[in-house]
Amino acid sequence: MPRSLRTRLVLIFSAGTAGALLLCLFLLGLVLDDQLGNAVGADLYDRRDHLLTALEEGDTGPIRHDSLAQLYAEDGSLITGSPALARHRLLTPALAAALTDDTMLDIELPIGAGRTVVPVSILAVPVGDGSGNVLAVATDAEIIEGATDRQWMVLLASAPVLIAGLVGAGWLLVRAALRPVEVLSQEAAAISSLDSDRRLRPVPGDDELATLGRTLNRMLDRLQTAFARERTFVDDASHELRTPLTVLRGEIELALGALDDRDEVEQSLLAAREQTDRLIRLTEHMLLLARHRSGEVVADRRPVDLLDLASEEARLLGPTLGLDIEARGEPVVVPADADRLRQILANAAANSAAAGATRLLFLIEHEHAGVRLECADDGPGVPGDVLGSVFERFVRGDAARGAGGSGLGLSIVRAIVSAHDGRVEVRNGPPLGGAVLTVHLPA
Template sequence: MPLRWRLALLFTLGAAILIGGVALLFRQQLAAGMNSSLDDTLRARADAQVARLASSTPPPPAPFREHEGNGRAETSDPGSDDVTQVLSTSGKVLENSGDSRGPLASGTRLRDAAKGSEQFTAVIEGQRYRMLGVPARNGDRTVVVVVGASTQIVEATKARTGKIFLTAGPPAAALMGFAAYLLAGAALRPVERLRRRLADISEHDIDARLRVPGTRDEIATLATTMNTVLDRLARALARERGFVADAGHELRTPLTTLKAELELAQQPGRSRQALAAAVDAAAQDTDRLIRLAEDLLLLARADEGHAFLRPRPMTPHDVLAAAVRSASARAAAHRVTLRLSGDEHLRLTADPDRLRQAIDNLLDNALRYSPPGGVIDVGLGRHGRHRRAVAVIEVRDHGPGFPPEFLPVAFERFRRADTARSRADGGTGLGLAIVRSIAHAHGGRAVADNPPGGGARVRLELPATPAQDGPAHDG
């Protein structure tokens, strides 16, 4: 069922319950008010009779006919709405307001009235009367004054009031429900416009946005929120398209080279040495394709939030030492010195393989840009204490450093400080992006800068093991 209809039905039901409750309350209060006014009238009449009897001689008994039946009495004056009797304590009628009738109070009711005020209801010739009996003194004896008034007006008013509410209540509730239907339609009309506009936006129209109304209400807030979501989706789609385009560009170069090598190898008359060189070049291009595919897969898993770590307690100094030993041969070929320093007892909960991958990428970048005779410093330290402690892994070279315009985008994919040299050296522009993804997966961060004294520096800051409370070290 549409929301508009649900709101209208709920509002109609609520209005019906409200009108019914108000009708019952009004009817009860009206009857209570009229009965209170009637009681005041009876009290005034009774007081007048009490005062009259106190100042007059005892009246003779009036003729009466006694009748049985729960305080009922019959009268020969059906047209009278008010009744008054003066009774002796034994139940004899001493005075009567009309023709002779039986006592209006007898038995327990009469005895209670002789002791104090007694209010009750009696039926006289099929008509309900509200009665009041009070004691009075007439000479040297105690009598009971009974006054009564018909409740016909009260009952008629209650019946008329109930009829009015029963007649006017349902149409009023239906009218309120219809008004709620129209109001809900007017309130939801801007939402429907937003829905239609949102349905028209496709992946080919990523710059389209919803029009934000100037009402500064919930609809405007909804439109603003939707535009914010569209902005995020547009940025994600732009990154995805850029990623696919860059990946295609990176894959095209080694694939083209591989194809050319294989085509040359197929040509007749090639020597054995030429064939071996072609196969070796094809193998190198294949290795590059494998590395690129693995890097792209890792970044894609990181983007999707998939866990790619296998963390366990470890000593990062051992990982750094292994990475330095592995890069030593290449560093010697470039006449570059690798220096490792830091806390050998520092422990982390991390994935050693992914941490090694990040360090290898940093060392590869540092070796690519370090001049012959240069030094690459690899450091390990710890900052902070307890749960705020972080392990800092730092790789610094003494080359030309990062270009200033490159620093803000250093960790973005397919970004290179020197595109011409990087492609020639086999770089894909994914190394630092992978370093950042690995750092983020561990709950840390990666920072690149140009420190004083020249060169480039990349710092990995990872949460340290909380149980370790040793002194902090500078990394």
């Protein structure tokens, strides 16, 4: 099978149209044959009626003047006939004597001056005047057969010409139809990563090809947005990494400059260790998000009592972050990764503490499709300008809520929830009036 779509379409079109054309020509030939046969029959019946009318008046002259006609007696003997037949009979004596109804038959007779044997079609009928006579009229079928043969020759000769014309028309049609696809392919191949703003030329009309062009342009828009996000991510990651690295370098230089002062060296090393821990956390967060994007974040799901886990985390996180944390709700066992769930609760608590909240509530409830975990605080809530993009990487709210953070906490929460086949959302409002992080997990 040819690899070119254009060639395949032309071959399919040619085969289909050739088959349909040959079928139509064959049916046309059959129809023309039938019409010629009907014309012969109509001629014979017209002549029969004319001769029967003359016989009713007792006149046999029209029979002698007819091109091919004969009248037979009841016993099958010939009464009169056309001179062209001479001594030749259209009907045998036995057939003429036995005929009781209209009969059509084909025979061959020597007719004409050269007495050439030709096929003839005969219509034989009883006269019907009580005499028992039989009338037979005939016509030269060689002319009809010749016309039929010429008809089929014309049809067969015209078939290749018509098929060639249809194939050529099909090629031009397919070429014109696929021309926009070729143009789109060439333009798409010419677009590089440096041409992020370049788009394909719109295809005129409102057909499938025009829809394809619009779809490809929308895809390029999405790719441009994705590339912009990736560039922003790289820029933000570079900025986040530069700060602790700069501080780390400064602390190391201070330590090197104060080798004779043990306390100064110790203080610089402790600060360097803190910045190193920050770098490790940031790197781990970025690695987790990168794995999430590639589908490599896998949750080690085991039965976990969500209320017990939230209560334990509330007891541990409260004193550390200076929050009054309460866990309440229904005991619910879910198939989940306990360490990942602790990470969700820790990130939510860290965000609440950074925003200036004093209370935090972990609320666990059953819902129709699974379990709902709410982390609600009494802080100022998420600013409206970032509420719709709060799960994006390196997105922070105001200075208070974003203080000391990298802007990756909620992105990590979304990655973890997605690995559990759940969904997460953020809003402001009840039950404590601040930010509310809601996690939906399948039971």
